Amino acid sequence: MRDSGTTRRALLAATAGSGAALALGGEARAYDPRAGAPPAYGGDARLRRIIAGMTLEEKVGQLFVMRVYGHSATAPDQADIDANLAEIGVRTAAELIARYRVGGIIYFSWAHNTRDPHQIADLSNGIQRASLGLPRGLPVLVSTDQEHGIVARVGKPATLLPGAMALGANGSRTDARTAGSISGAELRALGIRQDYAPVADVNVDPANPVIGVRSFGADPNAVAGLVAAQVTGYQRASVAATAKHFPGHGDTAVDSHYGFPVIDHTRAEWDTIDAPPFRAAIRAGIDSIMTAHIMVPALDPSGDPATLSRPILTGILREELGYDGVVVTDSLGMQGVREKYGDDRVPVLALKAGVDQLLNPPSLDIAWNAVLAAVRQGELTEARLDTSILRVLRLKNRLGLLDRPYVTHAGVDRAVGVAGHLGAADRIAERSTTLVVNERQLLPLSRVTQKRVLVVGADPASPSGTTGPPTSVLAGALTELGFTATALSTGTAPSAAVIARAVAAAGEADAVVVGTYNVGAASSQRALVAQLLATGRPVVCVAVRNPYDVAQLPDVQAYLATYSWTDVELRAAARVIAGRVAPRGRLPVRVLDAGDPTVVLYPVGHGLSY
Template sequence: MTKEREWQSWSLKKKIGQLFVFGFHGYEPTEQMKKLIAANGIGGTIYFSRNVKDAKQVHKLSGELQSLAKHAGSPPLFVAIDQEGGMVARLVKGVTLMPGNMALGAAGLAEGARETARICGEELRQLGITMNYAPCIDVNNNPENPVINVRSYSDRSDVVAELGAAAVAGYQAARVAATVKHFPGHGDTAVDSHHALPILLHGRERLDAIELKPFRAAIEAGTDCIMTAHVCLPALDPSGEPSTLSEEVITGLLRKELGYDGVVVTDCLEMDAIDKSYGPEQGAIKAIRAGADMVLISHTFEKQWAALEAVAAAVEKGDLTEARINEALDRIMMLKKKLELDEPLLPWTQVEEAIGTEANKAAARRWSEASVTLVKNEGSLLPISRSESTLVLWPEIVPVSVADEMLSGDGSLGSFLTELGANVVERQMNGVNPLADLECFSQIVVVTYDASKHPLERDIACEAVRLAPDRTIAVSVRNPLDLLLYPDVKAYLAVYECRPLALAAAAKALLGDLEPTGKLPLEISAAYPFGWSAAANG
């Protein structure tokens, strides 16, 4: 990238602005965001749930933000989002919500990862979203990982590599930049980098065999972007710097050794792993110096503004070279050109007809149903009878991201069973005496979300199994490792998210209307290894 580009003659301030992606609060551009665009010409923005009502509002917001950039004389913005599918999705209403990674891992076909990513990408692009911070290609090989878990396809690096590369192809076929994350790997951490700095002590041979393999595949697949992890790996950088700030990791390993020449974006610098030790100002300087092209600061205007000024001051003082700024800017502008960001949004009336279509919903449903995994069925407890009385015990914890779907009354497992003609009573686990009068029910379905983190889920499941061992079936609606906490249950069904699509599929499987074809995408135990299915092996 030595050839002179016209943007290399821009002012330093304008160049630096393009290296930042900033978030904001609200459904419309705030005065602070308007100032960041007008005064600094920032490179992009990111949507969180706080910015999203529904598809129509997002379409309008994207148009407003791009109008602000155009009025300021700046290049079009990257508009980014974390739309991984499943449990990590900022945009739900009015679009086709796809299954998440572990569900696709259970379905086990690259075609599923590619098709769901393509459809998701096509709908995002219609709404003016041009960069998806997905897929997550961390290898889920630590049961204690608090932040990756079902965001990973599998605990096998080969599976993650294959499905991750397929997803990259799907997103980019839709002209949305795929952003694989979190380099060089966040799957084997027991610490959430939102709250502290994880340290991985693996040697280089192990990292090559597991963590780095999916990233090599994504690079070969031509991923537009790679997001760094706030993770310390002494085998790669003995200094103790987080990978996001490490020249050895970004420039040495990713650029020189792995040969990646696309855009590198940081994870958010307001996460505690960076914010508490460095702050976004020094974090931004260090990240850019290390080789990152774009810096993500998701929340606080004062920190965003300070980071912009800090990077400019660092260049002026010689602590950061303008050549490094030009190099990053080159990659950013070439990607913007490739994505044709100056293409105007279609009118909402046309967009509305192109998103959330019946064909797209059918594809999402097909892959969600393909993920349903029958892990145990001792005593032939499944399928359950429609006519017999059934108690469904619902988890105490309802994730905020899906609360509106769950609490509306039409998004729980019990509601889907009832819709299919089952005789159901549904109770919240944290209600009064949820296990009262168990003798009145012929069938008991215990639903758990993440029982290792929520003791009441574990205790209720174990007690139901103890009191009614020959009538109790467990359904995991997130973490399949829940089986380890109530191992004596005789029947166990795993779906990998508690979105309505997965719950509808689980209801069909419980009633025998759907034959579970999914296979475990990770090892639960020696008895239930990777690839296990009671339907196939029982």
């Protein structure tokens, strides 16, 4: 099934604009949020004139989106200077831009780009000044992975929202759109104008190690509706949404960061399972689509990853689905795209396949020079580069970057982590929390007869939205709700001694809450839960990541799924445990029997309340 010609014409029309222009390379005006939406930069004719005035080296640079270490564009810490020199051969973001004229920069928390809101805004402004101060300088498209849930690069005090599978359990397209709008407004205020979200993969494999709760669920139509809603929310806030990972990464047991997944769907299965969310994103006017480093033989029998596949990116995405927006690769440092070709060939082959933005190569110098050489030697034409640069400039224009690239501290303070956003996040999380099991109506706990609560369990590495270990956050939230709760971290693989300590502590409690994390058949978390149940104390299990844990815990008395261990979801779980709110979430995925995967324990849509 193809999108209609009307849809394609509408998408093409949306890339054009008219209005005032920025004198590129000169002094850019500061963004004033009170001025309303920025004027459009102009139509394709003006953008083509910009491209015609660029050198070949500048054109090559515009195709790359690169990481860089440091909290400042010009004065990072010494450790970040050392990291930049070792990995990129430059000292700072400003030097990166001057040497390679990159069109985009991606922020990571581990690269120390996202310490606090004002610092992020200053970094964004410093990057724009560095680029616009060059001859023929263009604004930089700053991006990040702010999926929310378990993947968030910008942490508190920004608003952290429920992630995709939590929104799938919520089921409300309105809430998904609101979450996108809130996230978009805050990212925009920070100078981040491209978000690599939403995930459009349909998670049909419970063992999927890389997607899982990053997906909205296992029902293609439900996922499609939520993807479209989030696209609308982000892009109404003037932040480019990015549907990922095309052509669909939801049915694999291999993580493409470390291996080369093969998706064995037939073409008919791809049309039915994987394609609907991407079709919905395109109908919603998605600004960018990210590729997957996966092999799909039914779509391209060559053995190439989709990122390097012309039949997939040009034949299906461009020609069949009618998409003419920006296509960005997943990180070129991932093993899935490096399995078959060297780092010098990957960027060239990606461009030949139909890609527009080359994301985060392991060596920018190798990749940049490879593309440059490919043009000079005739493997790539300059016209091919111009096609991609035009798409990127259209996007920058549509986002207002070409006219107003800067942000202000006042704009940050008006948008980031404000009370209205935080309150909305709490309400959305409450509607996402899913009660899967509630034997003998164990929940809600009584603040009279079950006042003393022991919170034990897994404390995985904290995502950006968590102020502390999940056990401590959950215990603190229950204490605020009138319980006397204490926390005891038992980890993701508790030893016999740790389990014995938890069992002894349970003897002093009226009830026990256990946080579980990715429980497998060999996980010692199973023994922890079993021995706590043997104490006779009421035991409530809270799955703080995958909802599939319950399949490994057949005797559990009460079981909640939160889909992440960020504060907003843990606080919502505490309110459900305390009976302050009723659970309203419904499983967006099937939970299969651990011993017989042909048996469905809990179907899509299962969820209890009280």
